[in-house]
Amino acid sequence: MSLIFDHIAELNSTRPWGRVLDAGTGINSLRWLRTLPADDLTAVTGADLMVRRMSDALGPSPVHERILTGNWADPDFLAGETFDTVIADYLIGAMDGFAPYFQDEMIARLRQLTAGRLYLVGLEPYVLEKPSTPAGDIVFRIGRLRDTFLLLSGQKPYREFPMSWVEAQLERAGFAIVSTKRFAIRYRARFVNAQLDMCAHRLHLVPEDLRSALSAHVEGLRTEALAMEARLGGLRHGFDYVIAAEPRTNS
Numbered sequence: 278m279s280l281i282f283d284h285i286a287e288l289n290s291t292r293p294w295g296r297v298l299d300a301g302t303g304i305n306s307l308r309w310l311r312t313l314p315a316d317d318l319t320a321v322t323g324a325d326l327m328v329r330r331m332s333d334a335l336g337p338s339p340v341h342e343r344i345l346t347g348n349w350a351d352p353d354f355l356a357g358e359t360f361d362t363v364i365a366d367y368l369i370g371a372m373d374g375f376a377p378y379f380q381d382e383m384i385a386r387l388r389q390l391t392a393g394r395l396y397l398v399g400l401e402p403y404v405l406e407k408p409s410t411p412a413g414d415i416v417f418r419i420g421r422l423r424d425t426f427l428l429l430s431g432q433k434p435y436r437e438f439p440m441s442w443v444e445a446q447l448e449r450a451g452f453a454i455v456s457t458k459r460f461a462i463r464y465r466a467r468f469v470n471a472q473l474d475m476c477a478h479r480l481h482l483v484p485e486d487l488r489s490a491l492s493a494h495v496e497g498l499r500t501e502a503l504a505m506e507a508r509l510g511g512l513r514h515g516f517d518y519v520i521a522a523e524p525r526t527n528s
């Protein structure tokens with residue numbers, strides 16, 4: 278299904294899944310979790326639109342599953358509930374849109390929610406430092422242009438957090454790290470088009486006097502990036518990470 282979900286399944290092979298929480302749900306994580314022998318499955322999103330998309334893509338929930346819309350910044354949401362296995366799949370990087378500045382407290386909430394094992398999946402930030410390779414540089418330029426469009430059209434960009442930050446926060450919150458693994462990323466044409474389409478679809482929302490120059494820039498970057506992707510067989514840059522952690526027994 279995916280290298281990352283395969284890795285988590287492998288890490289979990291010696292323990293039961295039990296009560297499972299998908300703390301930042303979406304089509305990919307829910308599709309995978311439905312294949313597992315969980316006792317029950319709770320999938321949480323901040324957006325009703327996500328619930329509709331998941332049910333269009335995956336069909337109705339099986340009897341052991343509930344999909345909830347809520348906000349982890351609300352202290353009453355799922356208060357007191359605990360889960361044997363918690364999946365936080367690209368949750369932290371998406372939080373700015375729902376609960377800005379809550380990312381460190383989210384790790385503390387994950388500690389309250391986790392009775393057994395947490396698997397946290399994240400994307401190492403890639404739009405901060407200028408990369409030294411041509412492939413890295415073009416991915417960096419695409420990411421920055423996408424964020425520029427989001428800001429100019431009044432929306433919030435994703436804010437990813439480094440693996441080292443997440444590890445430190447997990448330890449501070451009372452987790453012991455069980456395993457960490459990096460997954461090098463090779464961006465394909467689909468990524469290039471999806472990110473630049475996000476820009477093109479927001480053109481009508483940016484200031485009018487910038488539109489024609491920005492539109493030409495988007496299409497120029499698309500041509501350049503697609504040619505490089507074809508020549509190099511993908512754009513290798515950055516990594517995703519998976520961290521497995523368990524509550525520290527003395528915390």
Ligand SMILES: C[S@@+](CC[C@H](N)C(=O)[O-])C[C@H]1O[C@@H](n2cnc3c(N)ncnc32)[C@H](O)[C@@H]1O
Nearest residue numbers: 301303305306322323348349366371372375376
């Ligand atoms: C990038 S998506 C996760 C990807 C997903 N696991 C998949 O398989 O496609 C982030 C998810 O976290 C949710 N989320 C982000 N911040 C949240 C918050 N403060 N409270 C509840 N859900 C939140 C979003 O609504 C979304 O469902």
